[in-house]
Each structure stands twice: as structure tokens, then as C-alpha cells.
Amino acid sequence: MTVPERQASALNYGNVVFTGASATAGAGLILDPRTSFRVTAPGSIAGDYAYGTASFGPVISPDNFGGSVVLGTDDVGASNDGCEPLTNATAIAGNIALLDRGTCNFTIKALNAQNAGATGLLVADNVPGNPPPGLGGTDPSITIPAIRITQALGNSMKAVLPGVTVGFVIDPSELQGADDDGRPRLYMPDPVQGGSSGSHYDTALAPNALMEPAINDSLFAAVNLDITPNLLQDTGWTLNGGDATIEGCDTGIDVVDDAGIIIGANVEATSKLCLSKAPRRGAYVACMAAYKNRMRASGLLTGRQALRMMSCAIKVGKPSKQ
Ligand SMILES: [Ca+2]
Ligand SMILES: [Ca+2]
Structure with a gap:
């Protein structure tokens, strides 16, 4: 690639893949079916978007997350940050609340959305970047699912509300963290992360892979290197056999x-x-x-x-x- 092509690829989150035959074969054995966060209406912003998961509340599934999006208002300070009880609970009830990141913990936003009757929560980032990081914090009283979306998507939604509907979709014919040809994605976040960009698999891979940027407690690397040996094989290494x-x-x-x-x-x-x-x-x-x-x-x-x-x-x- 040319220098400008490499520069563009370095920020092209979700669209840069590792093209080795062995890694593709390994991904097919290992990766889960693809789970996508999808904006289903209006058509102008419909599509699949990256999201960050929460460390509190239930695990996201197509069954527990979906419906119309309503912007939460609290009328104190930043009026859409959900750091105070929501004043538009009538509109929020039974729908997905959209709140802005900032001022208070994510768990406080989730509780205020939950108390207003929301069935789920979208937290729009307050700085640019893709993919959105997760939502940290713990609070066992939170029972609604929550995800973080990019600032750009939050702004797109706000521009066309009401009438935004979202949901999660599982596609059993595609792989989580791979492109439509089954090739595992590389981690190319925007902005660039030194030491991680381009030299790791995407955090979107599920189950988590050893060569994602961060260590996590679901790895079992003493006995399972998932698609790391495949990648090494594709780049010319020889694996011990027998x-x-x-x-x-x-x-x-x-x-x-x-x-x-x-x-x-x-x-x-x-x-x-x-x-x-x-x-x-x-x-x-x-x-x-x-x-x-x-x-x-x-x-x-x-x-x-x-x-x-x-x-x-x-x-x-x-x-x-x-
Ligand atoms: Ca506020
Ligand atoms: Ca992962």
C-alpha cells in the first residue's frame, strides 16, 4: 500500500482484516455467530454500528434489547446526561433511553433510565472515537441492558429523533469479529492506539482471542492459543506437530x-x-x-x-x- 493508503487503513475501524488462509480457517472453528447492534430506522442512518458493553446489568441479547429510542432529559446542568432523575419518564417508559456520557458514573445514568421505565440504555460518547469503549462500574440493582455508542452515532440519532429504532441481531451465517469472507478483523481504532493498532486482533472477536489488545479473564492461554498459531503459520512460522x-x-x-x-x-x-x-x-x-x-x-x-x-x-x- 501507499503511505496515504496505510494512513487511511490505520483508522478504518472494522474494515481491516488479516488475510491468511490458516487464520481464516481457524476463525471458522472458533468464533461465535455475529451479533450486531443495528439501527433499523430511519433509513438515513440504518445500519450496523460498533458498541461497547457494560460491566453491569444483563448481558445484551436480541431478546432484551430493542425498540424506539427516546432522548432522556433531566433539566439540571447538562440536560441530557441523566445524572439526575429523568423528567420525561412518560416518553421514556417502555423505550430505549439515550443519554450523554459525562458528569456522573454510568451506573447512575442506568439507574435513572431504569427508574424512568426505560427497557434499555444507550450512552452516547462525549468525545470522538471508534469503537466506543465499554461502560464500567458495578451496581447489582441495575436490571436493564446498557451499551455505549459513538458520539457520531449519538449525534446522528439526535438529528432525526423521534423515529429511531434499534435492536440486536444474530446472524448465524457470519462470524463475530470477522468480515463476510470469514477473515478475522485487525484492531484499527480511531484514534490510533500505539502498540495496539494493527498488531492485534479486533476487540470485536468473540470469544475473546489471545491477541486482542487487552488481557481478560476469559482467556485460557496455558492450553488454548485460539487463532494465534494460525496467524503465525500464515506469516511463515512452523508449528510443532506430532x-x-x-x-x-x-x-x-x-x-x-x-x-x-x-x-x-x-x-x-x-x-x-x-x-x-x-x-x-x-x-x-x-x-x-x-x-x-x-x-x-x-x-x-x-x-x-x-x-x-x-x-x-x-x-x-x-x-x-x-
Ligand atoms: Ca443533568
Ligand atoms: Ca473480544
């Missing part, structure tokens, strides 16, 4: 499997760890048995794999005859 071995004994467990599963690599690493810290051979076998139990409890080893791994571990653990 079965995991323990001191030369074949466990029959693939080192790297489809969809980034690396249970065999985990077995090899754990065996080395158990050997390094075991004061005697019996302790090594006990260490491996405890590992086997953890892996079985997590559903990561089949019974047959566990048996074969332990028969190797017992061989390794036998006292030397010399």
Missing part, C-alpha cells in the same frame, strides 16, 4: 491441535516442571497425577489420553535399576 512426549515416551496427545488447542504442549511443559521440582521420582508421579486430575476435571484430557499420559509418567518415575 504427539507430546514425556522424556521420550509418546503420550498420544497432539502438541498443537485444531483451533489453537495446545494441550500436548501443556503436558510437556508440566512434566518438565514436575521433574524440576520433585525431590524424588515418586513425587514426580504424584505431581503428574495431580495435574491429570485437574485436566480431567476441566474436560481437557479424555480418559484414554489421561491413562496413556500417566503410563508414561509412571515409566519416567520408575527408580533406576543402576
Whole structure:
């Protein structure tokens, strides 16, 4: 690409993808069906838009989020920030409230929308940028779903209210975080984020991928690298193949499997760890048995794999005859 093309791509959120064949195949095995936030009317702004999820309230679904959008007013200070009780509850009730970011916590806005009878909440960002970050905070009394939208979309909605309808749509024929050809999206936010832009998968991928910009508690990278091995393969790296071995004994467990599963690599690493810290051979076998139990409890080893791994571990653990 030319320099201007690269500059444009660096801010082209949602439209830059990784074009490797292996990553595309891996994405097809791993990613969920696509869930889109969609403006369904009026036609002038209809379409799918990026959104940020909330750390409070229920998980968004097509069943709990949808309907007409009504701008919330509170008549104190910034009149659409929802930091005070809403004064247009009659109009809000049964609809999706639209409030501006700013002045108070997101949970306060959500509670004020909920108390006015809103079925859901859109928080429009108060600074430019795409995709919108999430909505932080916790409050177990919040029962309505909430998302954050861009300042640009908030402004577009305000310009055409009333008559804006929104909802969530699941498309089982497409992948979450991939384009319509199944290629995983790269993270190209506007503004550029140094160290993250272009060198990570998009945060839109679900389930979360190891190579998204932020660590999160749904990752399980000790045994599952999702589509990271695919990406490395596409860029010319060679993946370890074959079965995991323990001191030369074949466990029959693939080192790297489809969809980034690396249970065999985990077995090899754990065996080395158990050997390094075991004061005697019996302790090594006990260490491996405890590992086997953890892996079985997590559903990561089949019974047959566990048996074969332990028969190797017992061989390794036998006292030397010399
Ligand atoms: Ca206010
Ligand atoms: Ca994600």
C-alpha cells in the first residue's frame, strides 16, 4: 500500500482484516455467530454500528434489547446526561433511553433510565472515537441492558429523533469479529492506539482471542492459543506437530491441535516442571497425577489420553535399576 493508503487503513475501524488462509480457517472453528447492534430506522442512518458493553446489568441479547429510542432529559446542568432523575419518564417508559456520557458514573445514568421505565440504555460518547469503549462500574440493582455508542452515532440519532429504532441481531451465517469472507478483523481504532493498532486482533472477536489488545479473564492461554498459531503459520512460522512426549515416551496427545488447542504442549511443559521440582521420582508421579486430575476435571484430557499420559509418567518415575 501507499503511505496515504496505510494512513487511511490505520483508522478504518472494522474494515481491516488479516488475510491468511490458516487464520481464516481457524476463525471458522472458533468464533461465535455475529451479533450486531443495528439501527433499523430511519433509513438515513440504518445500519450496523460498533458498541461497547457494560460491566453491569444483563448481558445484551436480541431478546432484551430493542425498540424506539427516546432522548432522556433531566433539566439540571447538562440536560441530557441523566445524572439526575429523568423528567420525561412518560416518553421514556417502555423505550430505549439515550443519554450523554459525562458528569456522573454510568451506573447512575442506568439507574435513572431504569427508574424512568426505560427497557434499555444507550450512552452516547462525549468525545470522538471508534469503537466506543465499554461502560464500567458495578451496581447489582441495575436490571436493564446498557451499551455505549459513538458520539457520531449519538449525534446522528439526535438529528432525526423521534423515529429511531434499534435492536440486536444474530446472524448465524457470519462470524463475530470477522468480515463476510470469514477473515478475522485487525484492531484499527480511531484514534490510533500505539502498540495496539494493527498488531492485534479486533476487540470485536468473540470469544475473546489471545491477541486482542487487552488481557481478560476469559482467556485460557496455558492450553488454548485460539487463532494465534494460525496467524503465525500464515506469516511463515512452523508449528510443532506430532504427539507430546514425556522424556521420550509418546503420550498420544497432539502438541498443537485444531483451533489453537495446545494441550500436548501443556503436558510437556508440566512434566518438565514436575521433574524440576520433585525431590524424588515418586513425587514426580504424584505431581503428574495431580495435574491429570485437574485436566480431567476441566474436560481437557479424555480418559484414554489421561491413562496413556500417566503410563508414561509412571515409566519416567520408575527408580533406576543402576
Ligand atoms: Ca443533568
Ligand atoms: Ca473480544
